[in-house]
Amino acid sequence: MKSSSVIKLSKSSLKNNLKLIKKLSGKAKFSLVVKGNAYGHGIGKYVKMAEECGADHFSTFSYEEALSVKRNTKNNPAIMIMGYIDNNYVGDCIKKGFEFFVFDFYRLNRAILEAKKLNKKAKIHIEVETGLNRTGFHEKELEDLFKLLRDNSGYLEIKGLCTHYAGAESISNYYRIKKQIKRFKKYISSFESNEIYPEKYHTASSAGTIIYPKTRYNLVRIGILQYGGWPSIETYVYYLTNRKNKKNPLKPVLSWESSIMNIKNVRAGEYIGYGNHYLAQEDMKVASIPVGYTEGYSRVLGNQSQVIIKGEAVNVIGVINMNLLVVDVTSFDNINIGDKVTLIGREGDQAINFSSFSDKGKELNYEVLSRLPEKIPRKIVD
């Protein structure tokens, strides 16, 4: 192996997760959110695999990501850009048939201008402000908005009306979300009474889909669930309370493997690694693994996490280095350079889930995953 580790993507796990998503989405269509390099899974390989599993709608943050989706899929899926497009590329988005969020007059005017130049309709999703206070048209802007939409109806295809909630995964945001839901309903009425009928209404992410099923409308934007993670512990608990079967129905798609680079014996009383973070209290055997924080293995996990070697969980000792971590292999009689090391994944009864990383480091599943660098090769497995 040329690289010091490899990330494997399990197709059967993805199929399993998509089945659950289909159930949770009810009558709504689902779009798979693949921003952040498909939450660290590697957008190119990932969307190829997802398409083979039946996905036909993807959401990205940027134009650049939309290009990756297009390059790596075959069946011309819908591609929806929810965030960044350089003003100079709005025309290319229209040319390529990408759908994109329009959240202010700056982008809307550009879209109309480019659509006229190309004589091709821009496929837009109108994002409205309901209380996240990030992006989106405000109620006060509706009159001007409606006029522009009407005057340019020949150049615009209104694919959607949408908003995003301010943290549906946490019950502490309950009142804020409820208020947003109410405000979104008002927008729907305004649009309809002005005889503007967007094709889709969409507001729910993974958490919204589970906790506030009425917010699903006819399209949901699913991120973390497809990869086998929950938006928060609260969401998971909420899901379980309504079920007889108390087993986690999701399966992690991603696993991460490396191998032993070096093995050495250390005498009792010696410190291991930088500083004085780990003191050998007995004669020990330790192995170096060529993965560190450059590879996305968080420094927070020093002296905290475990890896799996030969089906056994072993402790990571000392601090995480830039490109190395050290594990305790004292208990093994027969261990060799090149032996497989599972950093995330399952071997026999032992499993290390990415969510255990986020628990230990008090980080979000989202952070742990999206930090995995692009340079690590991804491999699709069954």
Ligand SMILES: *Cc1c(COP(=O)(O)O)cnc(C)c1O
């Ligand atoms: C990231 C994102 C989602 C998906 O969120 P998950 O919690 O991963 O399901 C949906 N909508 C928007 C606008 C997003 O930015």
